[in-house]
Amino acid sequence: SSNSIPSFPFPIHPRPSPYEIFHLPYGCSQQEIKERYYDLVRLYHPDSPACRLIPHSKRHARFQAIRAAYDSLRKGEKLGLKNAHLFDEYADEIARRKNIFHKHQQYRNRGPNVAKGYEPRYEWNSNADHRWKDHMILGFGIVSIIIGVFPGLILFPRHIKQHNDAVQNLTRARLEATQHGEQRRLEIKSRLQDIK
Numbered sequence: 001s002s003n004s005i006p007s008f009p010f011p012i013h014p015r016p017s018p019y020e021i022f023h024l025p026y027g028c029s030q031q032e033i034k035e036r037y038y039d040l041v042r043l044y045h046p047d048s049p050a051c052r053l054i055p056h057s058k059r060h061a062r063f064q065a066i067r068a069a070y071d072s073l074r075k076g077e078k079l080g081l082k083n084a085h086l087f088d089e090y091a092d093e094i095a096r097r098k099n100i101f102h103k104h105q106q107y108r109n110r111g112p113n114v115a116k117g118y119e120p121r122y123e124w125n126s127n128a129d130h131r132w133k134d135h136m137i138l139g140f141g142i143v144s145i146i147i148g149v150f151p152g153l154i155l156f157p158r159h160i161k162q163h164n165d166a167v168q169n170l171t172r173a174r175l176e177a178t179q180h181g182e183q184r185r186l187e188i189k190s191r192l193q194d195i196k
Contacts, residue, residue, distance in 0.1 A: 008040060010062050018069035030074070037070045 011020045019026055022036045043050050044066055046059040054062075 008036075008043060010044065010065075016065075018072045021066060021069040022073070033070070033073050037066070040066050 008023045019028075022033065022040065024032060024036055041063075042048060044059070044062050045051075046056065046063055051059050051062075
């Protein structure tokens with residue numbers, strides 16, 4: 001191997017993807033990633049003779065980028081994500097949520113209903129005889145109808161009869177008052193004529 005040109009040149013642009021740093025295609029295996037990581041460490045380790053001509057800060061930055069790319073590719077594989085490096089800032093949150101989901105699934109599948117995939121939190125005891133509920137609903141409905149219809153069927157006609165009786169009594173009283181008033185007027189008139 002030549003010291004001047006490494007077999008895996010470090011990418012020139014400022015934000016290379018882990019696959020660009022590793023010179024590997026997308027979807028490569030973990031074994032390929034691991035082997036390429038060892039090759040890159042041999043080439044780009046700050047103490048490697050292959051990169052002694054590069055300034056120390058640049059050597060250190062490249063090695064950190066290789067390490068971060070390796071962690072990203074390894075983390076993506078553990079999470080089941082092919083392109084985890086594309087959203088590193090979300091990878092930890094996705095990993096946390098997947099972990100919680102799997103723990104929750106394990107907790108739910110621990111009981112006697114493993115075949116169903118869950119264990120109910122509350123046990124359902126159903127009483128097969130629901131006739132008492134039917135009787136209660138029917139009784140409540142009948143009582144509601146009676147209470148709602150009773151004023152219309154019994155109280156309202158009685159109220160109308162009382163009203164009509166009151167109207168007749170008032171008419172009779174007015175007639176009697178008019179007749180009585182007319183009679184008194186005539187008596188007063190006859191007395192006045194007798195006095196004259």
